Amino acid sequence: MTTVAITRLGSRADGVAEDGLVVPGALPGETVRVEPEEPDGKAGKGPRRARLVDVVASSPERIAPFCPVFGACGGCAVQHLAPAPYAAWKRGLVVAALSRAGIAAPVADLVDAHGAGRRRIALHLRRIDGEARAGFMAARSHALVPIEACPITVPALHRAPAVARALGGPLGGGAKPLDVLVTATEGGLDVDLRGHGPASDRARQALVRLAGDLDLARLALHGDIVVERRAPVLTAGAAALVTPPGGFLQATASGEEVLGALVVAAVGKARRVADLFSGSGAFSLRLAASASVHAVEGDGAALAALDRAARGTPGLRGVATERRDLFRRPLLAPELDRFDAVVFDPPRAGAEAVAARLAASKVPVVVGVSCDAATFARDAALLAAGGYRLEGVTPVDQFRHSPHVELVGVFRRPPVRGRRSAA
Known part of the structure; x- marks a missing residue:
């Protein structure tokens, strides 16, 4: 374990010391206690990195993150920096x-x-300890960080992890990893399930029932529409637009x-x-x-x-x-x-x-x-x-x-x- 001074914020929102050491979670002007990590890449190539253990001297620009999984989840990188320096960075x-x-x-x-938040969320569904869990991957890892809701999304998407867990049931409950893309539209939630491959007629019928129980607008499997209960409309200028399942x-x-x-x-x-x-x-x-x-x-x-x-x-x-x-x-x-x-x-x-x-x-x-x-x-x-x-x-x-x-x-x-x- 060692103590270093952070001089700048890197392009990935990591703190960087004068000698180039990368410390995720640290901010410029801070003195931090760190534990070195193994270098990235083949043959030890890549930037030298360290895990933040403790902030010895905190930056006045540091603020409290609002998400309980910030730092573990790989989604957000910089909730801990005040708005003005964040915008300048x-x-x-x-x-x-x-x-x-x-x-x-x-x-x-x-x-x-x-605005009101992200209108789309891409969740990963995995079975962990016998239970279906939905969430994001940890930073620089394939480990799942389960979540109950993502606070940077629009309110309509706060139930997306529960929706993902329910829809995974007929497809193995996460035994085979699934990706669940959920979009908030004017017609309701639009969901595209990916990673399972073709589903049996029985599984598709179960998905249709779940789409009704969950009040989804549309449900698709690898872009193939399973059921459309309402048009998942989005407004684009003066037009009413219905994008393809999982479309950009x-x-x-x-x-x-x-x-x-x-x-x-x-x-x-x-x-x-x-x-x-x-x-x-x-x-x-x-x-x-x-x-x-x-x-x-x-x-x-x-x-x-x-x-x-x-x-x-x-x-x-x-x-x-x-x-x-x-x-x-x-x-x-x-x-x-x-x-x-x-x-x-x-x-x-x-x-x-x-x-x-x-x-x-x-x-x-x-x-x-x-x-x-x-x-x-x-x-x-x-x-x-x-x-x-x-x-x-x-x-x-x-x-x-x-x-x-x-x-x-x-x-x-x-x-x-x-x-x-x-x-």
């Missing part, structure tokens, strides 16, 4: 990522988009509203907009209120949901959909040049191929939405090399208490004489 993650990529751009203050969804309703407003404001008066990696249309359905939208996505079920929502919403300018693997077949520059603005919102891996094509295009306005500051910065560097200027970045915190930060960046190409401006 999270904004700093974006600033640092851009700096490493050689990108100079204004970064706005962090926008809090937690922004973490909070407030987060989607904030991101959508930033995207709509950035494209301005653009009349023709491409929405790349559109998913089920969180942005397309908002953009279509004032522009003709071409939505491109590789997931056919997501595009079908978008198309149904667009057709059922009066007053939209029109949404065309195209199923396309944008990683393998990004739109070419001539295809992009017919748009006044392009929006891209890729998975965490980023949109490197798309950014390279955009860099060669003449699109006046490009709006990048990302959940990973590092891959966004990499893609921004490609756009900058192609002549775009990153006008500004707004970090959005819909993953409160985690190291993840969403962001929206607006790129503009200097206007070319004779070409219509999109803004």
Whole structure:
């Protein structure tokens, strides 16, 4: 056991000492007593880590965590830091990522988009000591931390662990590990069970009965709908959207509203907009209120949901959909040049191929939405090399208490004489 001084908060919300020692749960300015751990990775590679034993001298920025399993559960990483330094740290993650990529751009203050809480929860169901337990994995571990409710979710999801335990019954009660994805919708809880494989007719009938007893809106098994008692509707702009079971969804309703407003404001008066990696249309359905939208996505079920929502919403300018693997077949520059603005919102891996094509295009306005500051910065560097200027970045915190930060960046190409401006 040893005593160390913590100098900074790392990108994963771990305290870091001057010599690089990583101490989860410690804060800058603290003196802590720690117990060294074995190095991560093969052949002892990876950062040196230590377990926090005791805080000898506490930071004035330390606050009491509100969750009883904080520190054990691997979900939240930073409930113990006061709001102001927390916001500065999270904004700093974006600033640092851009700096490493050689990108100079204004970064706005962090926008809090937690709202009423997370509207989706992904639980793991396991049998432990003969009982079905639902919860999250411990940090850096496959050990389950059972929970009764997650306090950072919307109230409708507080019963999700009990729902997961009940639904696991006909599927072995956790003897075979299950993942249970639960989403709060306007129609009620939407549940997708994963990990079991095909279920017998008897098990499916039992699940149908349980869906009624639990008053679920919809229940699916690996995306295959077992029963839909009510439509699991979500509001996207003026549209009523029903996403596929387990389909992508922004973490909070407030987060989607904030991101959508930033995207709509950035494209301005653009009349023709491409929405790349559109998913089920969180942005397309908002953009279509004032522009003709071409939505491109590789997931056919997501595009079908978008198309149904667009057709059922009066007053939209029109949404065309195209199923396309944008990683393998990004739109070419001539295809992009017919748009006044392009929006891209890729998975965490980023949109490197798309950014390279955009860099060669003449699109006046490009709006990048990302959940990973590092891959966004990499893609921004490609756009900058192609002549775009990153006008500004707004970090959005819909993953409160985690190291993840969403962001929206607006790129503009200097206007070319004779070409219509999109803004």
